[in-house]
Amino acid sequence: MNSTHSTNLEGVGELERFRYDDKIVKAFVLATIAWGGIAFLVGLLAALQMADHRFNFGVSWLVFSKIRPLHTNAAIFAFAGNAIFAGIYYSTQRLCKTRMFNDLLSKLHFWGWQGIIVSAAVTLPLGISSSKEYAELEWPIDLAITLIWVVFAINFFGTLARRRERHMYVALWFYIATIVTVAVLHIVNSLAIPVSFWQSYSVFAGAQDALVQWWYGHNAVAFFLTTPFLGLMYYFIPKAVNRPVYSYRLSIIHFWSLVFIYIWAGPHHLLYTALPDWAQTVGMTFSVMLWAPSWGGMINGLLTLRGSWQRVRTEPILKFFVTAVTFYGMATFEGPLLSIKSVSSLGHYTDWIIAHVHGGALGWNGFLTFGMLYYLVPKLWNTKLYSDRLATQHFWIGTIGILLYIVAMWTSGVTQGLMWRAVDETGRLVYPDFVETVLRIAPLYWIRALGGTLFLFGWVMMTYNLWMTIRLAPRQVEEPEFAARRLLPVASEALGSTWHRRLEGLAMPFTVLTVISILVGSIFEIVPTLTAHTYVKPSDQVVPYTALEQAGRDIYVKEGCYVCHSQMIRQNHWEVLRYGPASTLEESQYDRPFQWGSKRTGPDLARVGKKYPDLWHFRHMIDPRSVISQSLMPAYPWLVDQKIDFKILPKKLEVMQSLGVPYSDDMVTHAERDARAQAQQIASGLLADSPVKNLEERNIIALIAYLQRLGHTTQAPQPPPEASSEDHKDQEAGTSKVHSAREGGES
Amino acid sequence: MSDEIKNPEIQPNLILDDEKAMLLNHNYDGIQELDNPLPKWWQIIFYGTIVFTVLYIGYYEFGGGPSLRQEMESDLARIEAMRPKNAGGDLLAAVQSALGDAAVIAEGQASYAGKCASCHADQGQGLIGPNLTDYHWIHGDGSAGEIYKVVADGVADKGMPPWGAVIPADEMKSLLVYLLSLRGQMRAGKPPEGVEHKPN
Numbered sequence: 001m002n003s004t005h006s007t008n009l010e011g012v013g014e015l016e017r018f019r020y021d022d023k024i025v026k027a028f029v030l031a032t033i034a035w036g037g038i039a040f041l042v043g044l045l046a047a048l049q050m051a052d053h054r055f056n057f058g059v060s061w062l063v064f065s066k067i068r069p070l071h072t073n074a075a076i077f078a079f080a081g082n083a084i085f086a087g088i089y090y091s092t093q094r095l096c097k098t099r100m101f102n103d104l105l106s107k108l109h110f111w112g113w114q115g116i117i118v119s120a121a122v123t124l125p126l127g128i129s130s131s132k133e134y135a136e137l138e139w140p141i142d143l144a145i146t147l148i149w150v151v152f153a154i155n156f157f158g159t160l161a162r163r164r165e166r167h168m169y170v171a172l173w174f175y176i177a178t179i180v181t182v183a184v185l186h187i188v189n190s191l192a193i194p195v196s197f198w199q200s201y202s203v204f205a206g207a208q209d210a211l212v213q214w215w216y217g218h219n220a221v222a223f224f225l226t227t228p229f230l231g232l233m234y235y236f237i238p239k240a241v242n243r244p245v246y247s248y249r250l251s252i253i254h255f256w257s258l259v260f261i262y263i264w265a266g267p268h269h270l271l272y273t274a275l276p277d278w279a280q281t282v283g284m285t286f287s288v289m290l291w292a293p294s295w296g297g298m299i300n301g302l303l304t305l306r307g308s309w310q311r312v313r314t315e316p317i318l319k320f321f322v323t324a325v326t327f328y329g330m331a332t333f334e335g336p337l338l339s340i341k342s343v344s345s346l347g348h349y350t351d352w353i354i355a356h357v358h359g360g361a362l363g364w365n366g367f368l369t370f371g372m373l374y375y376l377v378p379k380l381w382n383t384k385l386y387s388d389r390l391a392t393q394h395f396w397i398g399t400i401g402i403l404l405y406i407v408a409m410w411t412s413g414v415t416q417g418l419m420w421r422a423v424d425e426t427g428r429l430v431y432p433d434f435v436e437t438v439l440r441i442a443p444l445y446w447i448r449a450l451g452g453t454l455f456l457f458g459w460v461m462m463t464y465n466l467w468m469t470i471r472l473a474p475r476q477v478e479e480p481e482f483a484a485r486r487l488l489p490v491a492s493e494a495l496g497s498t499w500h501r502r503l504e505g506l507a508m509p510f511t512v513l514t515v516i517s518i519l520v521g522s523i524f525e526i527v528p529t530l531t532a533h534t535y536v537k538p539s540d541q542v543v544p545y546t547a548l549e550q551a552g553r554d555i556y557v558k559e560g561c562y563v564c565h566s567q568m569i570r571q572n573h574w575e576v577l578r579y580g581p582a583s584t585l586e587e588s589q590y591d592r593p594f595q596w597g598s599k600r601t602g603p604d605l606a607r608v609g610k611k612y613p614d615l616w617h618f619r620h621m622i623d624p625r626s627v628i629s630q631s632l633m634p635a636y637p638w639l640v641d642q643k644i645d646f647k648i649l650p651k652k653l654e655v656m657q658s659l660g661v662p663y664s665d666d667m668v669t670h671a672e673r674d675a676r677a678q679a680q681q682i683a684s685g686l687l688a689d690s691p692v693k694n695l696e697e698r699n700i701i702a703l704i705a706y707l708q709r710l711g712h713t714t715q716a717p718q719p720p721p722e723a724s725s726e727d728h729k730d731q732e733a734g735t736s737k738v739h740s741a742r743e744g745g746e747s
Numbered sequence: 748m749s750d751e752i753k754n755p756e757i758q759p760n761l762i763l764d765d766e767k768a769m770l771l772n773h774n775y776d777g778i779q780e781l782d783n784p785l786p787k788w789w790q791i792i793f794y795g796t797i798v799f800t801v802l803y804i805g806y807y808e809f810g811g812g813p814s815l816r817q818e819m820e821s822d823l824a825r826i827e828a829m830r831p832k833n834a835g836g837d838l839l840a841a842v843q844s845a846l847g848d849a850a851v852i853a854e855g856q857a858s859y860a861g862k863c864a865s866c867h868a869d870q871g872q873g874l875i876g877p878n879l880t881d882y883h884w885i886h887g888d889g890s891a892g893e894i895y896k897v898v899a900d901g902v903a904d905k906g907m908p909p910w911g912a913v914i915p916a917d918e919m920k921s922l923l924v925y926l927l928s929l930r931g932q933m934r935a936g937k938p939p940e941g942v943e944h945k946p947n
Contacts, residue, residue, distance in 0.1 A: 091776075094776040095776055097776075167775075169773075169775035235778070238760075238779075239776075239778065244760050244766070244770060244781045245778065245779070245780045246783050247782060248780040248782045249785065251780075257793075277807070277815055280815070282804070285799070285803050288800065289797060292789060293793070299786065299789065306763065308761065336796075341815075379756075423826060423829075424915065426916065427827065427829035427830045428915055433861065433862070571819040573823050573826055577912060582816070612875075612906045613875055613876075613906035615875045616906060627865040627866070
């Protein structure tokens, strides 16, 4: 075997002895298993809530709009996150022939991360949320994430610096890209000004916020669910199958093209919206260009099994790995497809996207993790897997579960997308009632829930199998000792014959080059967008929310309304027919955070203001089925019980003012008084139907004020109390700037 | 290096005969690497999508291709042209000739239940919106034409949505016939609002 010559004898020092830290790997492995169960269980609850509203149980912290962020955060950061760390800590030590840099940092990383997960599990159901998808956690937790990520980075790069292997293997390249990019994404997207310990306003507004959020959101998929898992694939598949990686040069070209191109793709979440056209075009085309780089990883994963395919029939670990990479290939074909503008116009806001992400999350991330766990647990506990048969059964049950899930959601998404756009020969919508399109797909939600149940059951089988494996393992002896020679510095020419081979020996320049690759697209897209609002014509300027409307908006955010309702009428004719004129850039220019949404389980709300009377909203919030008998929406009766926090309103307006929203000092000072006056006015029209006293102090009043304002951005939202309906009419038709937001509240 | 202590679990990699020439001198924890060439079909996708990007951006951003808004506006103009002309006049004539027809009333009642009952209550007795079974009207005089106007255009002030673009002509006809049949039923519900207009 020629393998012993991989390290040049020249440039090595004395022989050093060391042990790997497998304790920390075990801890991350156990955490992965435990959080996986919770993520899947919460997902199943959410699936049931979609199928039947009664699964919301009328409990404010169990309602779908709180559970869905909990599910996504648990799946991404708790389950996949711990899996990544387990795999990285295991493989990095072995690929670098050294123990992790510092045991204390490893422990701090582990416990810090678990603490963050627990705080997420507590705060999200309570509605403490910034509403930015996959980044919902509020600023104190964001700071903790930053701190722990830095701990991880120091620990990882410290390990790289102490490595006893001259070159970095491709898995390590992907880990490097993950660590630096997640840091950049998290910090930029979380920039916010605190209002209180539990709330903050994004420094970005409207279209900027949307762009930054989906630059983050898409690259959370790219650099948290793709690059680290590709790294794990590059380590665990060759190890499990004992075959060389298919193509070194393919790994170079697909790594660099992937990290360079991925970062540009975010705007494909915002096609046909009010985001400037050029950004949408760039987002779409770069997504299309991602197809080949993504498939490069799939080729290297699958073709590494060349000549060993018969083993897939008998070895459950390989079954999981091969299926995971196949799902990766499928999801990374579907992604570019969905990014094409015309395809997005059909699929966006529908369950097609849900099918797409679960193909990736359950198939690629889930199955790769399960394969890795079945590989790691016997190795770490120095034993054999308790039952190969049970693992094989887990594989089949899980696969059937995923297929039921995604086929149901594909069908649902395409069905609803086609119903939304159907126009008859007289130019009318064929399905003008939104609820009609929901009822058509509701049966598919049961099939999805069945798929999820099977996937969860597979997890139970795996947990039992791994638990028995650990229980029957021999008492642990000391971790084995290894020895390798220390590396001494050498001239870069000695590192290899090609420039890239030399780069693989230089951790710092490699990292810097990776950072540059991801910054190019980021700067190109974000920087021009930051100035987009300065181009809004003075005649199009919008009036900021009144203090009460802002309070209502914050309730809208905290209750998670954006989970099911968009506020973005896209530039498609069927959207205009259904919801009114397409949304414009300036309409959300003061919105922090933006609320364009990403899924329509209910209709778009961008122009819902004044479409229905206050009483309609009042009854609808308390019991949606009292006004729309077939509605799937959960009831929000607690809005009538909870009280508006009037005292904090001056502070809220002050923060908004500091961010550039044109509130006068007077409006800030009198925010509380103005809000109370407006609340009194709305409540007076609802008193006859109110189950409680002091209705004017309740959250529902603020929420109604906000909802009635949506789509009416260039005029005062409230007629003066003494105004007759004729005056009101003049106000609607006439020049808007005369009635400033404040006059409405004060008069 | 023979003096290193290697993981005893590391097995020699399986190398196929046609791969021996491509095996690189790389070894990481027992993982070796081949240097297979990039598959042709993969290169076609890779370079093909880059060419597509250049052409697409060139046309839409620099070559005078239509903006999304322009595309939407031409679609809306096409939809507008599909709308039947003088629908209102034909409709009112059709309503007149179907007044009192039990089958049409039943159709209208079904569409009322889906679209109107949430605000005007199941029997038309009024809830969020006014009672439709008395002779009092807030907008208009309760004639077929005036009711059509309110249903089709809505009353933005009062939260009555415009249904004209939503309800097809057939359904609108039966709905109006049903609404006209409600007049004077005097069901107990919301008290009368507006001005009384008794039909002659």
